[in-house]
Amino acid sequence: MNAGNDIQLALLIRNSLMKDERLSAHSIEVAVVNGAATLTGSVPSYRRKLAAIHIAESIRGCLDVVDKIIVEPPGGVSDEEIAENTRSALETSADITKEAITVLVKDGVVTLQGTVSSQWESVLAEDITLNSRGVRKVRNLLLVEPACKAEDVELTRSIMDTLSHTANLENQEVRVAVTGNKAVLSGRVSELWQKKRADEVTKRFPVVLLRNEIAVGQDGKQ
Structure with a gap:
């Protein structure tokens, strides 16, 4: 360029x-x-x-x-208030295993620790935390421990099927490999946001670790 x-x-x-x-x-x-x-x-x-x-x-x-x-959040929100507001927000979500999540706050930086049953639940917990007033940053250290492990071939097929039917990804060259609940995305897409979209879709599935190696553009630039 x-x-x-x-x-x-x-x-x-x-x-x-x-x-x-x-x-x-x-x-x-x-x-x-x-x-x-x-x-x-x-x-x-x-x-x-x-x-x-x-x-x-x-x-x-x-x-x-x-x-x-x-x-740079507006002043007046203490770490204690941020922690309390975050815990309350997580508590109201029916999709979060709130008993297994610990919320720590220092200088407006929220750290989430504990275990959840899926990558999607981890993303949701982080998303809820981002809505708390005064948050400067979120460190998501939640460990994903699936309640039941899907077979690799079946999980790969399900992810590929979903990606192939996702708007603006259906004509892109995206591949998925799953081994022991660890997923690797590869292939090529036209735009950076499409790579991010493939990442988001894959995180809905019970994968513990996601590595995104999709190339962007026609010349292999990432």
């Missing part, structure tokens, strides 16, 4: 960030080198930080996103 394309991509990303009502009031700088976008600046919540990353990833031609955005 030449310098002109990098400048155009940076402009597209910057304009998309400014049009988003969650981010329009915040100054986020964008620099692009060889298709890789670096985001800098500050936002008041981790959720908005993720929104900025996802928007950049969704722009056609973006091959990678380097996140240097700082989360």
